[in-house]
Amino acid sequence: MSNDLDRHTIGHFLQSQGAEAWGVAANEPALPLAPDLPRALSILMRIDPGVLRGMRHGPTAEYRDEYRRLNRKLDDATASLTALLRERGYDAVAVPATGSEDDGPFSHKAAATSAGLGWIGKTALFVSLEFGPAVRLATVFTDLDLPPGDPISEGRCGVCHACADACPSGCGRDVQWRAGMPREQLFDASACRRQMSQFGDVEPQICGICIAACPLSHRD
Numbered sequence: 310m311s312n313d314l315d316r317h318t319i320g321h322f323l324q325s326q327g328a329e330a331w332g333v334a335a336n337e338p339a340l341p342l343a344p345d346l347p348r349a350l351s352i353l354m355r356i357d358p359g360v361l362r363g364m365r366h367g368p369t370a371e372y373r374d375e376y377r378r379l380n381r382k383l384d385d386a387t388a389s390l391t392a393l394l395r396e397r398g399y400d401a402v403a404v405p406a407t408g409s410e411d412d413g414p415f416s417h418k419a420a421a422t423s424a425g426l427g428w429i430g431k432t433a434l435f436v437s438l439e440f441g442p443a444v445r446l447a448t449v450f451t452d453l454d455l456p457p458g459d460p461i462s463e464g465r466c467g468v469c470h471a472c473a474d475a476c477p478s479g480c481g482r483d484v485q486w487r488a489g490m491p492r493e494q495l496f497d498a499s500a501c502r503r504q505m506s507q508f509g510d511v512e513p514q515i516c517g518i519c520i521a522a523c524p525l526s527h528r529d
């Protein structure tokens with residue numbers, strides 16, 4: 310195996326692909342539904358904060374376009390990274406940016422908190438240290454031995470519950486997250502899904518009111 314890929318070269322490569330933050334999670338013990346590879350590279354791309362303005366009552370066409378743009382960009386970046394790793398003799402598996410619960414997908418949020426990039430907020434969104442919840446995520450698993458970050462295992466929203474207050478379906482339960490907590494204790498996914506079906510004229514399965522409501526989404 311060639312060992313010329315290190316944290317610096319991977320960071321540089323991901324930056325050239327448009328990633329705005331990234332980190333490494335140890336997949337030992339294995340994260341739920343994870344492939345059998347020892348490292349998860351968590352990749353973040355920021356949602357343009359300008360797009361979140363005007364989303365108090367629901368998604369806009371601009372948000373839908375941004376959602377599609379970032380999904381494409383994340384999937385291109387993870388495909389390129391996977392190709393690079395395989396070229397150099399490493400194993401690599403990319404988890405697509407989006408999908409459905411029925412696919413039994415690996416949770417990008419679990420890789421991101423385990424990599425120390427942020428925590429889970431009060432409507433179950435991943436909240437990045439730098440950009441708040443205004444990010445989309447993807448994950449690449451690999452056997453390249455990169456040093457993992459320090460996992461974050463508790464919510465840091467404090468007394469803020471702006472996201473839970475803003476959600477028209479009340480899907481957030483205003484509970485402080487801890488790693489391993491069942492999702493239902495934190496968040497009512499059926500209520501979220503029902504609410505999103507109201508916005509089918511923009512696109513089924515998008516909303517983003519909770520993202521726009523978080524004060525951390527609007528930092529410069």
Ligand code: B12
Pocket residue numbers: 340341376404405406407408409410414415416417418419420422423429432433434435436441442443444445446447488489490491492495496498499501502514515516517518519520
């Ligand atoms: C199915 C799905 C949905 C479902 C279910 C929502 C849900 N929270 O599970 C529905 C249709 C309702 C939905 C809604 C939305 N979704 Co959605 N969705 C997904 C998808 C495809 C799978 C999620 C899933 O089922 N995971 C299984 C469950 C059990 O895990 P989870 O809730 O994702 O995360 C939990 C675990 O990771 C655990 N956890 C966290 N850290 C750790 C660490 C350890 C060690 C352990 C054991 C566990 C653990 O806590 C988390 C919260 O409960 C992901 C993409 C992906 N593959 O991750 C996008 C994803 C979660 N969705 C996303 C978004 C943005 C949305 C919406 C805003 C819609 C939109 N795009 O406008 C809403 C808001 C939902 C919300 N408030 O969380 C983003 C979240 C970005 C962020 N900042 O968090 C994701 C990651 C897509 C992406 N590529 O960025 N979604």
